Every structure is written in C-alpha cells, then in structure tokens.
Amino acid sequence: MSRPTIAAVARAAGVSVASVSRVLNDLPATEEMVERVRQAVAELGYVPDSRARSLKVGRTFQLTLAVADVGNPVYVTMMRAVEEVVSAAGYRLVVTMTGPDVVDEVALVRGMARGYADGLVISPLRVDDDLIKSIQECDVPVVVAGNVPARAGVDTVRANSPKGMALAVEHLVSRGRRRIAFLNGPADTVPGEARAKGFADALRAHKLQPVAAVEATDFTFAAGRVAGRQLLEGHPGFDAVIAANDLLAVGLMHELAAAGLAVPDDVALVGMDDSELAEQCFPPLTSVNLGSAERGRRAAELLLARIEDGERSPRRIIVQPSLSVRRST
C-alpha cells in the first residue's frame, strides 16, 4: 500500500540496499548494477524519502525566506531575487509569512532550528532582544534583511533609508517644493523608525521645516488611505508628500483624488521601495529604490556563504538607494 522503500527496490533488483543507494547517488558501480537498479526503481516508482535522507546527511537542501506580508509588493521583488540565487545553488526556496508580530518571528526562528531548512533569510518588521537572541542561538545560519545592531554579530543586508530620504527631499526641492509632508508607517517598526529619522535629517539639511507628519497603523494600502485622510484633514498646506512605502503612497493618492487634488500639480508624491506597484499605479509613482532586489540577492549570497563556512566573521552590507523618477513629481 505504502510507497516502496529502498529495501523494496533492493529486493526487486536482487541487490543490497547499499548498492541501490550508490547507484542513486552516482557512485561508481558496474553497468549491469546500474541497469538493474534503474529498472527496479522505474518499475516500483521509487522516490527516496527526503526526511530519512536529510536526517542522515544533515541537510535538507531547502532554504526559507520569511517575510511579514506577502501582500507587500516589495517582498515580491525580494523573493524573486532570493529565489534566483538559491535555486542556482541547488536549493529549493520556501517562503513563509510571519505576520506583523515579533513573537511569530521568534517562534519561526526557534522552530527552524534542526530540520526544516538549512538556512533562513528573515526580513523582520520589528526587532527585539528575544528575536536577536533566537537568531544567535539558531543552529542553522540566519541572515537578516533589515537593520539589527552590529553587536548582535549576525549577517545583515540593509537599505540606507536616510540616504533614500535625502534623495527624495532633494528631488522635491529641485522641483520647487518646499512644504513637504511625511506619511510614515508604524514608528515602532525598524523601517518606520529609520525613515522618520531620515526624513527629519533630510529636511534639516535643506533648512526646511516639516509641514506635517502622520503615522499609518500598518505598511498597507488600507492604512495608507486612513492615514492619508488624516493628513488631508489636519494639515492641508503641503505641496508634496513622501510616503514610507509605495502602498502607503498609493493609498494617499486615492485620498488626494477624492479631495480633488491633482498629482503632481497640486501635490507631488514620492513613494519608497520602487516596487512593481509604483509602475502600475496611476500616475506612475516616483519612488525611492531601496534596492530590494539587490538586498535579496546579497542576502541570499551571504546565506550561502555562511552555510559554506560557519566561522567567517559576520558581514554587514548596506545597499545604496537610487531614485526612480516618474510622473507623480
């Protein structure tokens, strides 16, 4: 009833299990042996049990990418990049969603230990000591796509949000805008915090005062609409808005339209992430490219390198941003 095991194949072929295993793993064997085993395998439709295999050899040839929200198109970009690198290296990529809570992430990292995958790329929204501890204790390599303290001693690849903010502000200023508002995501998240600080610094560098700032409850379209409405009600005097990601920007865009404000004529709008959505929305959104594809690629490479050599000193890579100018500014 149940699927054949290697023992069944051995019996059918009239050889030992060791020989079957050898043939299957391309170890030296005679023509005839190969032939007999191949035939028995084909006949029985034998497929090796990867659990047993990985128990013995200690590797699963699976890598995991954990992201908070698959609905965020920036993760799609990252995912594609990671997938490309790891599959070229002979691994299978599996993606899991963690949700916005840090406890889920900790549970994931803990559970990852021993068995599910040979490594993990995680892009956490919020970072706390528990998470860092669980990463350090994890016995499979973990690389963080995001910002964790250097003293944590883990491989990281992160974006340069402040520089990205500077690019956005500079661009708006060059377009003649001076009254710049800020639509942030939750400030208690890693990107939220970084972007708030980056925004403040960038304005200061241009000797500008922030006109208004609101915080959305999430980095989502729906939260962007709600927060966008707040922005419009509270502080109507801006001529440009920078949003902490593209989803928020697009949410705001809808509220601007509802309020009868034209983009970019009345309000110029800059998003962040330069995700597919920036291209797809209308008008196409000027967006700060924080290098999500490159971050994904580098993170994957870091992971593979660490799997290769667990003793190498941790690297911290910072990917530089660029600006994709489109019609919204």
Added chain:
Amino acid sequence: MSRPTIAAVARAAGVSVASVSRVLNDLPATEEMVERVRQAVAELGYVPDSRARSLKVGRTFQLTLAVADVGNPVYVTMMRAVEEVVSAAGYRLVVTMTGPDVVDEVALVRGMARGYADGLVISPLRVDDDLIKSIQECDVPVVVAGNVPARAGVDTVRANSPKGMALAVEHLVSRGRRRIAFLNGPADTVPGEARAKGFADALRAHKLQPVAAVEATDFTFAAGRVAGRQLLEGHPGFDAVIAANDLLAVGLMHELAAAGLAVPDDVALVGMDDSELAEQCFPPLTSVNLGSAERGRRAAELLLARIEDGERSPRRIIVQPSLSVRRST
C-alpha cells in the same frame, strides 16, 4: 559543538530517552519527571529535530502551496486564505514558485513525494498529461486550484470563468456598451482558454460580435502593456474592454491613458480576479471576483479532509463569481 539530542537531555536529567520524549509529547508522567525534563531541556536549549520526528511519525506538519507567479496579486489573496485555514489546523504553510513552465510543476509534484510536506495545493497555469499523472501518483494528497478533467479523479476547486465573463459582458451591456474587446492572456493556459471561450459565449448570448481580441504573452503587467498597445493600434473601434486578469487590465489602462483615452468615458474597462490591485489602481477597476479567497479556503479544506481520509471520493468544487463594480465602468 552540535546541538543537543534527546539522549543528551536524558543524560542531563538522569532519565531515559523515552521519558523525555513522553514529557515533550504531553504523555502521562509524574510531576517530578516533568520537572526534571523541563529543566534539562531549558538548560541545554534542546529543540527536537523535526526531520527525525517526522521520519518516525510519518508527517511533517507542513503543507505546500505552489503558485506560478508570486507577483500576481490574485495569488496573494489565495495565499492568505490558505494560510488561515491550514495554520488553524496546526500546519505550517510554505509557498513555492513554480514559474510558468509545466515541467517545473511536474518536477515539484514528483519531488514532493515522500518528505517535504504532508500535502500540496497547486494552482497550475498549464495542465498536461504528465502533470495529471504525477499528481495521481503522488503519495501525498494534492488538490488542484484550477481546472483539470474530471476523469483525472483529483480534488479540485475552480472558478467559473464563463459565468464571470457573462457577468462582465452583462454589466457592460447594461452600461450601454456594445463594442466590447477582449484582452486575453496566453490562450494555451488553462485560464486563458476558459476565458476565451467564456467571452465568446457571453457575447453570443447578447447577440454581439467581438470587436477585437488580443493575446498577451503572459498574465503580467508588462505583457498587458504590450498587448494593450497592439489592441489600440489594430482596432480602435471599441468602447469597452474585458481583460483576463487585473494585471493585464492595469497594463492596458496605462496605454489607454497614453493614447489619450479616458476610462470609463471613452473606454470602460473590466478586469478579472478582483485582486488588491483592482482597488489600488486608478481609477479603481471594476473586476470580476472569481472567488480567489474562497477558492483558497476551499482548496485548503479539501486538502485537510483528504489528509484525514485518503479514501474519500474526489470532490470538484466550483466557486461562483460575483462582480465588484468600481469606477472604471
């Protein structure tokens, strides 16, 4: 150096491995035993090896969802729905990308056998005999979110594309449009074929002639733009377009704008899938809701039920569409 095993815990606690296992699995044991084991586990930071565990118990408590393209927002909806159901049942969900080729799907299904997961939901773009065969031979349950022949005898959940097309056409007709064009995806895919047929039938039912039809090379935004351009160049005489999915519709929307045509005044536009993108784009897109969330949910339920009882007769569920009317019509 390496992580502690159950034997190390047993040694540290001064008990047998069986007792440790029992405590960990909540089988009856004395207060004191539980206490000693718990302590040793905490001390050593022991985490059971899930490979060994699943080798023994024959289950991994992982389920896989395989989709062609994570960039397509319709899969995001489906993913969320599947995730909700399976995690409520105590499984972890992993997502893998197959790419557009059927050979990748076959390889995935074959490889899934024995070990990686306890079940699979697959949403194939293209179906051939090899794929069906691999599904039938797979020794973990597979449910297909899509259309496969009934004689294949596999659990399926599919959308009712023809009915969806009928809704779209009906709606456009009620809005006074008669010159309806069709922007399809690749016709050699399962949804492409179904939608082409549905479109033809729906027009016939209203005694209308198709004004124009083009095929995009993919169900993507970029392909939608290219095909949208063809549509505009070749056949300018339409007052409405139905697109085979939202990404194509949005791609076309950009080309319409570039050509100076207003949506919905000059051209009414209907998408399909009612994904998040339909809400996010501008103007918001009227879209046929093919029930992706419900399909995901039902597919996950089917999978769980079959894991429970492998002998039940295969079900074929058809989810009915509805229309989400927005400003594009």
Added chain:
DNA sequence: GGTCGCTCTGTAAACGATTACAAGAACGAT
C-alpha cells in the same frame, strides 16, 4: 500474605536512508 491490577519508567526496535568497513572477485605480475 499472596495475587492482581494499575501506573510509571526503561530497554530496544523501528522509521528509511547513507556510508564505514570488510569480504569477495577479478586480474596481472612474479
């Protein structure tokens, strides 16, 4: 007090693969 029954714990056999080791075969050289 002896026997029964019950509960708890330990020993050891799985699960299905890989692989170290040893034994046997083949073959050429002396």
Added chain:
DNA sequence: ATCGTTCTTGTAATCGTTTACAGAGCGACC
C-alpha cells in the same frame, strides 16, 4: 601457482526520534 592490488558489493552501524513491550513498584483486595 601464489600473492597483492584494485574494484565491486554486501553487512551493519548510524542519524534522532517515537513507541511497543516488559519490568518494577505499590496499593488493594481476598
């Protein structure tokens, strides 16, 4: 003919769990 080398194959140990089975302890009942 004997020996040594090389190549192939088989036997059995192993990976880290779970769990069937048996033994030990102990209170209760006749």
